[in-house]
Amino acid sequence: MKRKIEAVIFDMDGLIIDSEPLWKIAEIESFKEIGFDFTKEMCALTTGMRIDEVVHYWRKKLKWESPSEKEVVNSIQSKMIDLIKKNGSLLPGVLDTLKLLKEKNIPIALASSSAMVLIDTVVNSLEIKDYFKIIHSAENEKAGKPDPAVFLTTAKLLKIEPEKCLVLEDSKAGMEAGLNANMKTIVIPEIGTNPKWIDKRCDFLNSMNLFSLELLN
Secondary structure (H helix, E strand, O other): OOOOOOEEEEOOEOOOEOOHHHHHHHHHHHHHHOOOOOOHHHHHOOOOOOHHHHHHHHHHHHOOOOOOHHHHHHHHHHHHHHHHHHHOOEOOOHHHHHHHHHHOOOOEEEEEOOOHHHHHHHHHHOOOHHHOOEEEEHHHOOOOOOOOHHHHHHHHHHOOOHHHEEEEEOOHHHHHHHHHOOOEEEEOOOOOOOOOOOOOOOEEOOOHHHOOHHHHO
C-alpha cells in the first residue's frame, strides 16, 4: 500500500545551498592553521556529518594536541558564516519547490547537521526562512546523521508520523538518516555526480528542478 506524504523535510547543505565547496574551503583552511595539508578528498569522507563529529573523527586519525576540538569547530563555523554571506546562493529548483509546496499547504521543515547559527545565516541570507514551519539542527541531538534523531524530532515537532514524511537529501549520511527514520527518501546529489552509494530504496533526482507533487504519493 502506498503511503501518502503529509510533510517534506529538507536537508540544507548541498541541497538548498551549494555549501559543500564552502565547507571544503573552511575545513582545509582551519586544518592548515594547525599544521595539516587537508584535501578535498578528505573532506568528502565526512560530508553530511555534524561538524563536531567531523573534527572528532579527524582528531582521532591525525592525533593533534592543540587546539581543542571546540576551537577547531568554532574556526570552521566562523569561516563558513563569512563564506555563506559572501558566496551563498540557492541551488536550481529550490525556490520553485518551496513555492509549490507552500501553495499546496504542505508543511515544510528543514533538518540539518549544521549548527543553528549556520542555519540562521543561510535561511536569512537567502530569504527563505518563512517557508519552513519547523527548523531543526542536529546539534541538539545525541548524534548527527546517519543517526535518524534529527529527522525523528522534526517529525515530532511537525506532529506528523515519520512514515508520512518525505526527506530530500544530497549526502550518504543524510540518505541513511532518512531511511533509518523510516521516511521516504529522495536523493538529489551534488550537481554532475551519480554516486554509487545511493540505496535502491530511494528515489533519485538529478536536480531539484525535477521535483513534482507526484513524488508525494
